[in-house]
Amino acid sequence: MWTSLGFRRIVTGLMTVLLIGFGGVAIFAWRSTIAPISPPAASTFTPELVARGEMLAAAGDYAACHTAKGGAPYAGGHAIRTVGRVPV
Numbered sequence: 001m002w003t004s005l006g007f008r009r010i011v012t013g014l015m016t017v018l019l020i021g022f023g024g025v026a027i028f029a030w031r032s033t034i035a036p037i038s039p040p041a042a043s044t045f046t047p048e049l050v051a052r053g054e055m056l057a058a059a060g061d062y063a064a065c066h067t068a069k070g071g072a073p074y075a076g077g078h079a080i081r082t083v084g085r086v087p088v
Contacts, residue, residue, distance in 0.1 A: 057063070057074070068077035 063073055065078060066074045066076055068075065071077055
């Protein structure tokens, strides 16, 4: 029964589908490095846009992640440990 031609075809078909699926996931999951850009001048941001950014940062409590203890708000320097990632 396990050695029948029909069973072999089913197993071969399933293996082929799995390999194609894994290959597709690998292709779509691959990401290239994003090229660095020059930041825009601070004068290009309207006061309304800055106020909205301040509101969103406060609502998201971004200061907890982007401010070192005793440091300037949003100045960075606060390490966050993650699994599988090496800090840069």
